[in-house]
Amino acid sequence: MELNCPLPINDSDHVLLGHGSGGRLTHRLISNIFYPAFRNPLLDQDHDGSIFSVTEGRLAMSTDSFVVDPVFFPGGNIGDLAVNGTVNDIACCGAKPLYLTAGFILEEGFPLKDLQLIVNSMKEAAEKAGVYIVAGDTKVVERGKCDKIFINTTGIGIVPEGVNISPKNAAPGDVIICSAPIGVHGITILSTRESLGFETSMKSDTVALNNMIAALNDNIKDIHVFRDPTRGGLSSTLNEIAEAAGVEIELDESLLPIPEAVRAASEILGLDPLYIANEGVVLTVLPEIYAEQALKIMHAFPEGQHATVIGKVTSSGKAVVRMKNIYGGYRVINMLNGDQLPRIC
16 A cells, blocks of 8 residues: 655645644745734844843833734724734833734634735834834644634833833822723724624724823823723723722713714613723823823824813722713712623724
């Protein structure tokens, strides 16, 4: 009996298990898709990692994993979401983002053309944010072991001298500025889920916020907190700040930047806009005397042109978030309990 050992398939328009083997197919995937998009002097070192110099000062580091469903949505995809999300986390530490790593878990059968689109969007997002992707990893799992593609990004940045951003810094007399309308990303993701049958013309607000945040840091020396209200929405983020600083935060419902499309969709779906995830939004907490200056700076950026004051820190000693409604009454805004919107980032 003559036995034949077939050669592995080299030409395929879908991800194969062999793409994760570390052999020829892996090399071809990296050479054809990842390296052309992410090439830069640090990545070209061709090490298992990346070696770089840093200036004196403190480093900020953050990591996040992205499993959004669907992976393509109006206004973006899982790729630019992964870059922007980690860039924003670093920026909210008060740091200048410098470098990212990117780890990919690919499902066998995922179309290579879709992977190419995602990688290209990561390249564009990194260029806009002024960061390098300097290291990465790719794993392939059998069909059904992950949903199309998952991405992990880790970022590192430098905190400038004199910058001290922390949720513990929120203090009575501070105001809270919201940089953009809330709920847009979450409703966009909902609208693209086939089983919901809900349509809207909105697009995700995913964007890197580091340039606007840097401008605020450069011009205002007493900013207390930056925080991006992603999963858990505005309510959970403000509760985290209130707990960290031991303060009471008061929102004004009439000032909340909630688009009509978000309000309408929330009413239909039984959701509260305060708990819906955002991606291109940052909350800035700073003394009231700097509020007008901060708004002027933010309004000069496309991502901050709708920035507005939404509330204030009223007292210390009791960690609570409450909201004044349009009738003059108040209600407590608790942290999200459970999953209001799964697979949002």
